[in-house]
Amino acid sequence: MAHTLLQEKFNKNLDNSLIKEIETIGKLVTYKKNDIIIDINQTLKHIPLLLSGNIKILREDQDGNELLIYFLEAGETCTMSLTCCMGTSKSKIRAVAEKDSTLIMIPVQNMQKWFHENASWRNFILESYQTRFDEMLEAIDNLAFIKMDERLIKYLINKTKLHSSKTIIVKHQDIAEDLHTSRVVISRLLKQLENQNKIKLSRNKIEVL
Missing domain, CATH: 1.10.10.10 (Winged helix-like DNA-binding domain superfamily/Winged helix DNA-binding domain)
Structure with a gap:
């Protein structure tokens, strides 16, 4: 199943050799609706690639109130978790399954290695950052205007x-x-x-x- 979903969701962004490597080193995990996938202040050792389902990314204020930042769809990754991994800091977001979801988890060290060595991965990550940045600007505009x-x-x-x-x-x-x-x-x-x-x-x- 992982091979089929990886090919279907990521072959437009990632080259075949990288997809095969992800199949080898990635850990396939499933979550039910409303399961917490990543929590605030969690130390991240893996980053998620979403194969199926939807995930909502939330921030939390000092009173414990949650604010929706953006949604992830199949074929995407959470760039806020990437940022934490790159800086070796704890998660600043909560990722919750919007519906039953399947992910493949990539060890942090591979993510960093591929960024320097694989052009398709580097482009995928940079495009993901741009997409999420645009969505967060939209979220700010929604709140303000x-x-x-x-x-x-x-x-x-x-x-x-x-x-x-x-x-x-x-x-x-x-x-x-x-x-x-x-x-x-x-x-x-x-x-x-x-x-x-x-x-x-x-x-x-x-x-x-």
Whole structure:
């Protein structure tokens, strides 16, 4: 399974010899929905390549409140974990499985070695940094300039793309935590969106129209 998924998700970015090496040294792991894959202050000895599923990357404030930074999709890696590995520091993020996910974990020393010796890996990492940087700028813009109702509908649309479905199974509290606000605010805004015929609400389900 690992070979098929690696070829399918990474052959556009990584050369065949590197994919074979990843198959040899990588550790295949699976996580269930809501499992913590990487936690804050964890010492990282491996970096993840996501083969299937989705992962959300979160930051935490001093009061323990979480803020969604970005999502990972199959064929991507977490550049914030790469940064920690390169600097031999502890993780500053929490990575949580958005749904059942399969990853292959790469030892840190291989990641560093390939960066200097393999052009396809180096380009993949640099492109990943650029993508995540753009997404974090967008997250900052959302917090600074976009009203909560606009953030909410954008969040819902992104969810439909991640899950390839117009119907999202999610609790109001989970949305509130991702958007760093209260459940009451989210419930009120969802009702407003439903009245505007932009969504349809049912128990723990939201259909984006």
